[in-house]
Amino acid sequence: MKPFPPEKEEDFAPFFPEEVLRRGLAYAREGRVLRVYRLGERLLGEVLGSEGVPYRVEVGPGLSGGCTCPYPGFPCKHAAALLYAYLERGGRDLKEALEALSPEEAKALLLALAALPRVGGLLLEALFPERALEEEVRELKAAFRLGLWPEEALEALLLRLPKVERPEPLLKLLEALLQAPKDPGPYLGPLLARYGELKGPLKPLLALLLRHPLPELVRGFLEMAKARPEEALPLLEGRDPLKEALRRELLFALGREEEALALMKARLEAPEDYLALVDRLLALGREGEALFYAEEALNWFGKDPRLFPLADLLASRRGLPEDLLRRFHLRPNLSDYAALKALLGPRFREERPSLLKAVKDPALLARIHLLEEDWKALDRLLQRAPPEAYPALAEALEERLPGEASRLYLEAARGLIKKGGRARYREAARLLRRARALDGKRVEGFLRDLKALYPRRRALWEELAPLSSS
Structure with a gap:
């Protein structure tokens, strides 16, 4: 495209779908563009939609920008209408006009604009973002109690996060999101990232996590804990299973493998504990130790079907007759039967009745x-x-x-x-x-x-x- 804003229709028309362009021109001729102005290389304004609702539109070089309408693509007919209206009305660059103001003139203009309720509200949000955030959190909670999901309000809150300078309002927003009638997962990542940047305290965050162990919350907490282990590790003391799991993952993330493995070995009480330990040992390249605990699990829990991965591990890595017997009893198959017949020799006659009894298929x-x-x-x-x-x-x-x-x-x-x-x-x-x-x-x-x-x-x-x- 040519330099922006456009000077004639040919500067932007080829980049629109024909039907979208036609409807945009119709909107412009019907007077649906309520306002259009230029701010440097960007055009902004409001266009009245088919539902009687004005949409906020912004168009920049390369037809970049956005519109608050529900149309899934951009540029939409409202963007086309804005461009046609600009060609018709033109106007000075607002950015140049503002930059030309003296400090006294700029201050007087802001005071005058503050008297307009809509503009005053925007100025208040810009000057006191945390206070505005707290007010919107209250509105969110009220909406959630009614079972509503105000998506636009949530997205606006995320855009305001970089302006918040204290962690406390973010914690209140997080508490509100955890009461949402839908999964708040997609909104937690940016919120937790900003909370981490502000070095928000981990204790209240952990308290929320223990009540709402969502994956995004766990990931966010561990990221912050990895940067502040001296604060996080004391909080994770105790016998609470979730705290222990978090402490273990944090220790692994910090490279303190032996401490983390010691925690896992101290909690070997169920087949799932052994499965997790063996997987971790294999991931760390400690195969001999993994095989030791795999065998211990099978000796403790016998023919529990959940332990088949451990029996399979032993049979595939060691291939001893006892390993094949264990695997066969957990999940009978023809290849293991044939292998046992070859490996056991005369002993196979003794084992055969129990092998056949294990076959239910x-x-x-x-x-x-x-x-x-x-x-x-x-x-x-x-x-x-x-x-x-x-x-x-x-x-x-x-x-x-x-x-x-x-x-x-x-x-x-x-x-x-x-x-x-x-x-x-x-x-x-x-x-x-x-x-x-x-x-x-x-x-x-x-x-x-x-x-x-x-x-x-x-x-x-x-x-x-x-x-x-x-």
Whole structure:
């Protein structure tokens, strides 16, 4: 773009969407631009919107700027209207005019403007930002009690934060935000950053955190505590779990690993404590120590399923038979079963009953029996298996026993069709496609029987149509 403000329409028109520009021109011709003025290289003003509400608009070089209207993009039609109004009205640069005033003239002008309620309120906020902030905090609390979420007011408060020079008003604003009917998370970051810049006391901040342990509040507190550990660490003494967690994270952030780890080791009371400690030790590159505590946890808590990551760690890093046994008992799988059979040798016969007892999944049990070619055990399993296990069992048997797999797919499909419903018909069609890949003639006979049983089930035959036609 050419130097700003524009001198003719061609200076800005190519940078607007055609419809936005057209509506902006219409607004300008309708007299909706209530005021427009220049401040250096920026144009500012108010434009009356379609709802009868004036929007504040600011446009600068490169069509940068903003508008208080709800339009998601910028520049909007109100910005276009402001530019057209400026071309029509022109006017002196307000910045140059103000800079030309003598101190006495500037003071007299401010006093005159202060008599206007709207301008006087803005001047009051500029001169006493903390007092204005406290007033707005009271208004926020009232709005929150009514379940309202005044987003524009919140954003205006954030813009005013750099002018606040004492931490106390910021703490009041923080207390108010923690009573909001919505998640105040996005507004906490800038507020806590300014509180930290002003070296606000950590004690009241910690008190709020203990009542409202929001992630943003935790992060903000730890950032400040890292800069002032001599103030923070005494506050984090005691047996409160959250205080202990904060103290531990602070010590890690300060590079005091041994103290932090000592705290974690002193609190090893539940599986979660061991999991956190082992993760931390691994992150610090202390693998041997991590494996020691992983084994201790498994010895203490046995087959608690939450400890599978520790059993998996030991099995993958050490690969001892005892490690594989632990992992198998927590989460049985075919590869561990095969590995144990190879590693244990004669001892495997003793362990086998407990291993099989740990397997609750019929499909996995079928794969184990296939691996060992234990046909009697497999036959007993298939006779006892519930119908809902048929699809998984069939998939396990496809390669070695395709005929039996096909039979199970058909039985599972029969049960679904009998229950009825389009979703079940769709699943039955999927199972029949699997069965057809194994024994096409059997599936054709199955479909003929179905046609005789359910000739008028329209939804069924819509789902089975691809099978019937191919």
